[in-house]
Amino acid sequence: MPGPASAGERPDEAAVRRVVADFADTSGYPGVAVAITEGDRVLYTGGYGRDSSGAAVTARTPMPVASVSKSFTALAVMQLAEAGKVTLDAPVRDYLPDFRVADPRGARITVRELLNQTSGISDGTLAEKSLPQPDSLAGAVTRARDSALAADPGTKHSYTNTNYHLAARLVEVVSGEPFTDYLRRHVFGPLGMRATATIDKTPRDLPREVRRGHLYAYGASIPATEPERFVNGSDGVISTAEDLARWLIVQNNAGRAADGTRLVSPSGITAMHTSTDRRWPYGLGWRDRDGRVGHDGVWFTYTAQVLLLPGGYGIAVIGNSGLGLGNEGVGALADRLAALVTGGEAPAADSVRLTVDLVLGALTLLSLLLAVRTLRRTRAWADRLATRPSWRLALRLSPRLVPLALLVSLPDLLTRLIGGGRDITFEQLCYYSMPLVVWFAVMAAANVAVLAARVTALTRRPVPSGGETPPARSHDAVPAGTSHPASG
Template sequence: MRRGKNWWRVIGAVVVGSVVLAGPVSAQEELDEAAVEKVVSGYADKAGYPGIVVAITKGDRVLHTGGYGRDSAGEAVTGTTLMPIASVSKSFTALAVMQLAEADKVKLDSPVRDYLPDFRISDSRGARVTVRELLNQTSGITDRTLPEKSLPQPDSLAGTVSRARAATLAVEPGTQHFYTNTNYHLAARLVEVVSGEPFADYLQRHVFEPAGMQATTTIDQTPRDLPSGLRKGHVYAYGASIAATEPKRFVGGSDGVLTTASDLAQWLIVQNGSGVAANGTRLLSDAGVKAMHTSSDRRWTYGMGWDTDQKGRVHHSGIWFTYSAQALLLPDGHGIAVVGNSGVGLANEGIGQLAEELAVLVEGGEPSSGAPVRLIVDLVLGALTLLSVFLGIRNLRRSRAWAVRFRDAPAWRLAPRLLPRLVPLALLVSLPNLIGLLFGGGRDVTFVQLCYYSIALIAWTSVAAVLNVGVLATRVTLLVRLRRSAADVPEPSAPAQEALTG
C-alpha cells in the first residue's frame, strides 16, 4: 500500500513538473460562445437593448465577433451589422493626429494656431492651446464655455473652427481636464488641413484600410449623413424600446465612426499590438500607441482618445442618443468592444457594464447579472406621473372651496400656498442643465435631446408642471372673481341698516 502511494507521488511530481515547464494553461485560448451569448442576452434583457454586437480579441487573434437580437427593422443583428461607435471614434482621430506627428508634419506641443490659422476664440489664452491639449481634453474649452449641442450645428469641420470663435476658456490651457466634443472637432479639422485630404478620406486611406477595416466609414452630421445601411437606434421608456432617429448633431472627429463587430476586432488588435494590424501593417509606433493610452499628467486619467482606470485598463465609452458603445483593453492582452442599438438614459449611462461582465468572463470569472435598474427607475417615474395626475385632478376639483376659504386672506398668506405650484415648472425648465451637471459632468444637452435621454422623466415633470400651473391659475382666477363679486355688492341704505339693527 505504501509503495502504491509512492508511485502516485512520482506521477504527481512528473505532472506538476510538466505544467511548470510548459507554462500556465490558459482557459481562455478558445472562448466559450455559449457563455458569451448568455452574458450578452442577460444584459440585453435587464438593460433594454434590442440588439448588441460584440468583438473579443487576444493579442493578434480574434476570439469572437457576433451580433445578438434585432435591429429596429426586425432583422437579426450580426457581426457585420453597421453600428455607430459614438465617442469611441475619438481614438481614431487621435491616431490620425499621431500619425502626422510621427511623420514630422505636426508637433504635439505646438499651438493649434500653427496648423489652423483660422483658429480664434474669444479668449486671448486660446493662442496658447496646443495640439496635445486638444487630444488630452485639457484645452480649457468646456461644454459650458461653448455649448456645442445647444448652438447651431455646423455643416463641416471647417464650420466647427468658425463656431469655436465664440468660445472662452474655463481655465488656463493644460491645467484641467474637461471632456468636450469640440476639442476633437478641431483635431479632425487639423488633420484635414495638414494632410490636404478630407478627414473621411484620410481615415479611409491611412487608418481603416491599413487596419483591415473594410466596412468602416465616418460621417460629419446626424441624421443628414447616415447611410441607408444603418438602422435607427432606440430610446427606452417603461420597458419598451422605441425606434428613433438620432437628433441633429455634428459628430465629425468626435463621434462619427460607423463600423461592425468584425472591423472593431481589427481595431482592438491594432491597439493591443503596439500599432500593428493583424495583416502586419504598422499604423503607428509602439511609443505612439503607449502615449495615446497614457495620461500625460497625474491630475487626470485621459490620454489621447483613450482613458485609463485604477486597474490599469485602457477604455473609452461612446454615447449617442440612440446607440451606445464601449471599447476595453485589458492588461493581459484581451480586447473587448460592444455596441448596443439603444441610447444612454437615466439609470443607464451606456453599455459599459456589458464590457465589464465580458471582461470577467474572459479572465475566467463568473459574471454577475444585476437587477433591471433601468426598468425599475422608469416604473417609479411612471408611478410618480400617475400620482401627479391624481393629485392634480383632486386639487382642481377642490379649487372653489379653496378660493372661498382664502377669499379674504392677505397676500402674505396666499404666497406660500400658491408659489410652490411653480416648482415643477422650474424643474422642467432647468432639467437640461441639471441633468448635464448631475449625470454628464457639466456636459451640454438640449431639451429635445433630454427627451431621448428619459421619456419617463420628461413625462413626469411635464405632467406635474402642467397640472400645478393649472391648479395655480384656476385658484387665482376663482379668488379674483370671488373678491370682485364681494366688492360689487352695494352697501345697505341707512333705513335698511336701522331695520336690520332695530
C-alpha cells in the same frame, strides 16, 4: 461560469452568448454586437437580437460607435506626428491659422491638449450641442471662436466634443485631405475595415444601411432617429463588430494589423493609451484606469465600449439603445465579458433602468391624482381665502409656478447634478429620459391648471352689495326675530 480561455484558445461561444443575452434582456437592449480578440487573433465576433427594422444583428451589422471615434482621430494625429508633420506640444494655431477663441490664453493651446481634453474649452464655455450645429469641420473651427476658457490650457481635464472637432480639422489641413478620406485611406483601408466610415452630421449623413437606434421608456425600447448633431472627429465613426476586432488588434499589437501592416509605432500606441498627469486618467483618445485602457461611446440612440486588458485581450461592444437615466451604456457588458475571458467573477446583469422608469411613472400618476383632487376643491379654497389681501394670495399661489420653472431649467439642472456639466438640449433630454420629462411636464401642467382655476374662482366670486364681505357663519348665530341671550 467557465474558466478563462488559455492563450490562443477561443472563449466558450455559448457562454459569451449567455452573458450578452442576459445583459441585453435585463438592460433593455434590442440588439448587441460583440468582438473579442487576443493579441493579433480574433477569438469571437457575433451579434444578438434585432435592429429597429426587425433584422437580426450580426457581426457585420453597421452601427455607430459614438465617442469611441475619438481614438481614431487621435491615431490620425499621431500618424502625422510620427511623419514629422505635426508636433504634439506645438500650438494648434501653428497648423490651424484660423483657430482662435474668445480668450487670449487660447493661443497657447497645444495639439496634445486637444487630444487629452485639457485645452480649457468645455461644454460650459462652448455649449456644443445647444448651439447651431456646423455643417463641416471648418465650420466647427469658426464656431469655436465664441468660446471662453474654463481654465488655463493644460491645467484641467474637461471632456468636450469640440476638442476633437478641432483635432479632426487639423488632420484635414495638415494632410490636405478631407478627414473622411484620410481615415479611409490611412486607417480603415490599411486595417481592412471595409465596412467602417465616418460622417459629419446626424441624422443627415447616416448611411442607409444604419438602422434607427432606440430610446427606452417604461420598459419599452422605442425606435428613434438620432437628434441633429455634428459628430465628425468626436463621435461620427460607423463600424461593425468584425471591423472593431481589427481595431482592437492594432491597439494590442504595438500598432500593427494582423497582417503586419504598421499604422503607428509602439511608442505612439503607448502614448495614446497613457495619461501624462495623475490628476486625470485620459491619455490621447483613451482612458487609462488601473491598467485597463478603453473608451465608451454614447449617442442618444446607440452606445458602445472598447476595452483593452493587461493580458492582451480586447473587447468591443455596440448596443442599439442610447444612454439614459438608470442606464450607463454597455460598459457593464464589456466588464462581464472581460471577467469571462480572464477567469474573474462575472456578476449577474443588474439594471435599474426599468425600476427608475416605473418609479417615475408612479410619481407622474401621483401628481395627476393630487392635481385632480386639488382642482375639485377649488371653490371651497376660494370661499375660505377670498377675504385675504391680494398680496397674501399672490404669495400663496406663486409656488405653483415652481414646477414650470424646473421643467424649463431641467436640462441645465440635470447636467449640473449628474451630467458633469455636459451640454444637452431639451429635445435630447427627452431621448435621455422621457419618463423624467413627462413627470416634470405633468407636474408643471397640473400646477398651472390649479393656479388658473384658483385665480378664476377668486375673480368670479360674487361680491356683496356695498362691497362688504358677508359675515362668516357662526355656531351661535341667532335666527331673525329672536333675542340673543346676551343682548339686554
